[in-house]
Structures are given as structure tokens and as C-alpha cells.
Amino acid sequence: MKRKALSPVIATVLLIAMVIVIGLIVFLFFKNLAGETITKFDGENIKLVCDDVAFSASYSSEILTISNIGNVPIYGFDLKLYTGKDYSTERLADISGVVWSGSGLNPGGVFSGNIGEHDKIQVIPVLLGTSESGEKVYVCDDAVGKELA
Amino acid sequence: MLSRRRGISPIIAYVLLVSFVLVMVPIVYQGLKSYVPQESLECPEGISVFVQDYSCEENEDGTYNLTLEIKNNGRFDVGGFLIHAGDGSSEVASEDLSSRIIEGGKILGGMVVFASGDDNPLGPGNMRKTVFNINQEIAKVDILPMRFQEKDGKKKIVICSNAGLKEDVACR
Numbered sequence: 001m002k003r004k005a006l007s008p009v010i011a012t013v014l015l016i017a018m019v020i021v022i023g024l025i026v027f028l029f030f031k032n033l034a035g036e037t038i039t040k041f042d043g044e045n046i047k048l049v050c051d052d053v054a055f056s057a058s059y060s061s062e063i064l065t066i067s068n069i070g071n072v073p074i075y076g077f078d079l080k081l082y083t084g085k086d087y088s089t090e091r092l093a094d095i096s097g098v099v100w101s102g103s104g105l106n107p108g109g110v111f112s113g114n115i116g117e118h119d120k121i122q123v124i125p126v127l128l129g130t131s132e133s134g135e136k137v138y139v140c141d142d143a144v145g146k147e148l149a
Numbered sequence: 150m151l152s153r154r155r156g157i158s159p160i161i162a163y164v165l166l167v168s169f170v171l172v173m174v175p176i177v178y179q180g181l182k183s184y185v186p187q188e189s190l191e192c193p194e195g196i197s198v199f200v201q202d203y204s205c206e207e208n209e210d211g212t213y214n215l216t217l218e219i220k221n222n223g224r225f226d227v228g229g230f231l232i233h234a235g236d237g238s239s240e241v242a243s244e245d246l247s248s249r250i251i252e253g254g255k256i257l258g259g260m261v262v263f264a265s266g267d268d269n270p271l272g273p274g275n276m277r278k279t280v281f282n283i284n285q286e287i288a289k290v291d292i293l294p295m296r297f298q299e300k301d302g303k304k305k306i307v308i309c310s311n312a313g314l315k316e317d318v319a320c321r
Contacts, residue, residue: 008160011161012160012161012164015161015164015168016165019168020168023169023172023173023176024172026176031180037183039183041187042187043182043187044186048184048186052189054310056241056313058239060238060239060240063238063239065239065241065243066241067233067241067243067291069293069308069310071189071191071307071308071310106259107306108259108295109259110233110243110245111243112239
């Protein structure tokens with residue numbers, strides 16, 4: 001009985017092509033799901049760079065003082081400003097009356113400014129990294145921040 | 150009785166599996182390569198300096214000369230230090246004193262270095278006297294040692310954040 005079928009060579013090529021196409025589709029799907037990767041310092045993921053950030057901070061009489069004692073330039077800070085148990089989050093550079101350098105706080109640099117009265121504040125570093133679409137700002141995890149009462 | 154179950158030819162199966170692996174490897178590599186931690190710039194364990202002595206002398210023009218004797222009591226050479234002064238109202242000192250140095254070091258980008266170039270001249274057991282001219286009241290200084298270290302064939306400034314010290318210094 002003569003049954004028609006594809007030649008094994010053509011079948012192989014077709015299957016390989018299908019695998020490649022499906023692999024690309026899966027890759028693009030998960031890439032979009034994971035979001036854009038932001039890197040700093042020659043391709044290192046910025047999440048890992050956050051762990052190398054070192055700073056000391058104090059808050060007294062409405063004055064916030066921050067010193068960058070590490071080797072990672074800090075682009076900015078997000079502040080969680082607490083009143084009781086409620087809090088609002090503000091970028092330090094956007095607080096009225098605060099003079100913040102556009103280049104951020106380089107290693108060894110110190111910032112001091114009046115941020116008003118709050119029960120408690122949490123200072124979270126913000127870094128500037130590079131992504132496929134250009135420079136991007138990344139807010140480090142809360143665990144890297146410091147709480148000041 | 151022979152079973153007539155259909156299946157893919159083993160050769161085609163092998164080709165498919167190998168192709169699948171070859172396609173997945175670069176995909177996974179691209180996704181994970183940024184998560185490989187790189188060697189970070191940090192000072193070795195064992196870096197330590199302290200203020201052996203200090204003095205504060207008034208000048209004729211009303212300013213003060215603050216003299217700090219910085220001694221290396223660690224195991225590695227030190228290239229300089231960052232110094233900030235405070236009046237005691239804040240836990241973190243904010244006034245950069247590096248620009249006020251008049252003896253014992255040079256200014257380099259907001260820090261005091263002991264030598265020109267990228268050497269670490271303050272060896273273990275050695276002391277360096279540094280003098281700062283100040284015109285405000287200070288109650289304490291925060292000092293962070295730094296050193297020059299090589300990375301990727303270049304000398305880089307590394308701040309030793311694990312070796313910082315705070316010293317009560319009453320001047321003025």
C-alpha cells in the first residue's frame with residue numbers, strides 16, 4: 001500500500017523550525033512578563049547593586065542628614081513620612097524647600113535639609129541605571145532603607 | 150503479537166531535543182546573566198584607623214587650627230580619609246572639612262589623600278598629623294578611611310564604610 005508522507009529530512013527541518021519559533025514566542029512572553037532589566041556597573045542587575053549601597057542617616061529637629069558612606073552613587077531617596085500609622089511616600093528632591101543635587105549623592109557626599117516634622121521616616125535609596133530604553137530610575141527594596149524616629 | 154503503536158522516529162526525537170536545548174540555552178543566559186554578582190569594590194577586612202590625639206589652637210584671626218593625629222591600627226595601607234564635622238545637634242556630621250586642610254594631606258574630590266597620585270602611603274602602625282583650619286564650632290568628627298585599589302587594570306578610590314569612626318572633638 002502506498003501511503004503518502006513527508007520525507008524525513010523535510011520533517012526534521014520543519015520540526016526544528018517549529019521548536020525555534022515556539023522557543024522565541026515563549027521567550028518574548030516571559031520577557032514581557034518579567035519587565036525590563038535595569039543594570040548598573042557593566043551589566044550587573046540593579047537589584048544586586050542595591051545591596052552594596054551604604055549610607056548613614058539621622059533625623060532631628062526636622063533636619064534630615066544623609067551621608068553616602070559606600071561606593072555606589074545614590075541618585076535620590078524616597079521617604080516614607082509617617083504620621084501615626086499612616087504614611088505618604090515622597091521623593092526627597094520633590095519636597096518643598098529641599099535643595100537636592102541633580103547628580104545625586106556621590107560616594108563621600110553628605111546631604112542635610114529640612115523636611116518638616118514627622119513621627120517617623122523611612123529613607124529608601126533610589127539608583128539610576130541603564131535599560132534598553134535608556135536611563136531608568138530604580139527604587140531599592142524597603143529592606144535596604146533605614147528607619148529614623 | 151507485534152504492537153503497531155505509532156511514534157516519532159528516534160532520530161527525529163534526538164534532533165528535536167537537541168534543538169530545543171540549543172534554543173533554550175541562549176534564552177536562559179540572556180535572562181539570567183545580569184543576576185550574576187560582579188566583584189564589588191570594597192575594602193579588605195582589617196582596615197582600621199583611629200584618632201590617636203587631637204588639639205585645637207586659636208589663631209590670631211579668630212579661626213582655629215584643629216590638629217588630628219590619624220594612626221593606622223589596621224592590617225592594610227590607607228590612602229586617605231573623608232572627614233565631616235558636626236556641632237553635635239545631628240548624629241551624622243554634615244560639614245565637609247577636607248577643603249579646610251592646611252597640613253598633612255591634599256584635597257581630592259571631597260576627601261583628604263596623604264600623597265599625590267594613587268598610593269596608599271599610611272602603612273600599618275604609622276601615624277599622620279593633619280591640620281584643618283576651621284571657623285565654626287565643632288563637637289565631633291566622622292572619619293571614613295579610603296584607599297586606592299585596582300580593578301580591571303585601573304586604580305579606583307574605595308571608601309571603607311566598614312571602618313568609619315566618630316570622634317568627639319571639642320573645638321571652639
